[in-house]
Amino acid sequence: MKILTVVGARPQFIKAAVVSRELAAHDNVKEVLVHTGQHYDAEMSDVFFEELSIPRPDLNLGIGGRSHGAMTGAQLAGIENVIVAEKPDWVVVYGDTNSTLAGALAAAKMHVPVAHVEAGLRSFNRRMPEEINRVLTDHVSELLFAPTALAMDNLAREGIVDGRVLAGDVMFDAAIFYGERARNTSRILDDVGLRPREYALVTIHRAENTDDHASLKEILLALNEVSEKVDVVWPVHPRTRKLLQQDEFSRLISPRVRLIAPVGYLDMVVLEHGAAVVATDSGGVQKEAYFLKVPCVTLRSETEWLELVHSGWNRLCPVSSSTTIAAAILDGMGSTGQAVNLYGEGSAARLIVERLLQSTPR
Numbered sequence: 001m002k003i004l005t006v007v008g009a010r011p012q013f014i015k016a017a018v019v020s021r022e023l024a025a026h027d028n029v030k031e032v033l034v035h036t037g038q039h040y041d042a043e044m045s046d047v048f049f050e051e052l053s054i055p056r057p058d059l060n061l062g063i064g065g066r067s068h069g070a071m072t073g074a075q076l077a078g079i080e081n082v083i084v085a086e087k088p089d090w091v092v093v094y095g096d097t098n099s100t101l102a103g104a105l106a107a108a109k110m111h112v113p114v115a116h117v118e119a120g121l122r123s124f125n126r127r128m129p130e131e132i133n134r135v136l137t138d139h140v141s142e143l144l145f146a147p148t149a150l151a152m153d154n155l156a157r158e159g160i161v162d163g164r165v166l167a168g169d170v171m172f173d174a175a176i177f178y179g180e181r182a183r184n185t186s187r188i189l190d191d192v193g194l195r196p197r198e199y200a201l202v203t204i205h206r207a208e209n210t211d212d213h214a215s216l217k218e219i220l221l222a223l224n225e226v227s228e229k230v231d232v233v234w235p236v237h238p239r240t241r242k243l244l245q246q247d248e249f250s251r252l253i254s255p256r257v258r259l260i261a262p263v264g265y266l267d268m269v270v271l272e273h274g275a276a277v278v279a280t281d282s283g284g285v286q287k288e289a290y291f292l293k294v295p296c297v298t299l300r301s302e303t304e305w306l307e308l309v310h311s312g313w314n315r316l317c318p319v320s321s322s323t324t325i326a327a328a329i330l331d332g333m334g335s336t337g338q339a340v341n342l343y344g345e346g347s348a349a350r351l352i353v354e355r356l357l358q359s360t361p362r
Contacts, residue, residue, distance in 0.1 A: 003031045004088035008038030008099025011284040015094045017052040018173040018349040032086050036075045036099040037062040047264040075102035096134040108140035119144035120151030121304040145352050167351050168344020175291040176346040188267040196274035199231035206281040210240050215319045220252045222325035227256035235263045277332040295335040297328050312337030
C-alpha cells in the first residue's frame with residue numbers, strides 16, 4: 001500500500017510524526033511525504049523535522065506566502081501532479097489548513113480516497129478560513145478520524161455517518177512520546193531567563209486577530225497590562241512579526257512583553273509546561289495546555305475544542321477591550337479544570353494506521 005501524506009504547517013508536522021512512525025513499522029506500506037511549503041522558513045518548518053525525527057519530505061512544493069485563494073490553488077495543482085506520478089492508494093491530510101483542503105480536493109477530483117485526521121471539528125464560524133477548510137475536507141473524505149465523541153456527533157449532524165472513526169487525538173500521542181525528550185533536552189527557560197509558573201505564555205497568529213488592526217492594538221495593550229503583574233513571553237509567528245514592526249504597533253509594545261523567535265515543538269512544550277497561564281488563538285496550543293494541565297485563555301469568540309471549555313481547562317475571551325482581555329488572562333492564572341480524559345489513551349496513531357490497512361476504498 002502507498003500512502004501520500006500532505007503537510008504544510010507546524011501542527012501538521014507534529015501530528016504526522018506519530019502516524020509516520022506507525023506507518024514505518026509496516027514493511028508493506030510506503031509513505032510519500034509531501035510538504036506544501038505553507039510554513040516555509042527554517043524556524044517554522046525545518047526545525048520540526050529535525051527534532052521530531054521525521055524523515056525529510058520526499059517533495060517540497062515551496063508554495064507559501066500568498067493569499068488564501070492563490071495558495072490553495074497552487075497547492076492543489078502541485079499535489080495533483082504528485083498524485084499522477086505516485087499513484088497512491090490513500091491521501092492522508094491533517095487538520096484545517098489550506099494544505100489540508102488542497103490535498104483533499106486534489107485527491108477527490110482524481111478519485112483517490114482521502115483520510116482526514118482530526119475530522120469533525122467545528123467552531124461554527126464560517127468567517128474563519130479554517131472552518132471552511134475542515135468542513136469541505138470532511139465532505140470529500142472516505143475515512144474520517146475524529147478525535148472526540150463531540151466531533152463524531154458533528155459529522156453525523158451533517159449526514160456523514162459512513163467512514164467515521166473515533167480515534168482519539170494524535171496530538172496526545174505526540175505529547176506522551178515527546179514529553180520526556182522535551183524535558184531532557186530543552187534549555188529554553190534558561191535561555192530566555194524564565195522561572196516556572198512565573199510567566200504568561202502568548203501565541204497570536206490568526207487573521208481575525210492580526211489583520212484587524214483595532215483587535216491587534218487591544219491585544220497589545222492587554223499584554224502590556226498583564227506584564228505589569230507577571231512576565232509575558234511571546235514566540236512570534238513570522239507573519240505577525242512583520243505587522244508588529246509597523247510603527248503603529250511597535251510603539252505600543254512594552255519592553256516587559258518579551259518577543260522571541262518561533263520555537264520548535266520541544267521548546268514549546270517546555271514553555272507551555274512552565275507557564276502560569278497560556279493565552280492563545282491556536283487550536284493546537286489549547287490542547288497542549290490541557291495535556292500539561294496548564295490553564296488556557298483563548299482569544300477568540302469560539303473554539304473548535306468545546307470540550308476544553310466545558311471541562312474548565314479553557315476559557316474563551318473575545319477580543320474586545322484590552323481591560324477585559326488582561327483580566328481574563330490574569331484570572332486564568334492558577335485555575336484548574338475537571339479531572340477528565342478527553343482525547344483517548346495515546347494510541348490514536350496506531351488505530352489510524354490499522355484502519356487504513358484494513359480499509360478498502362469505496
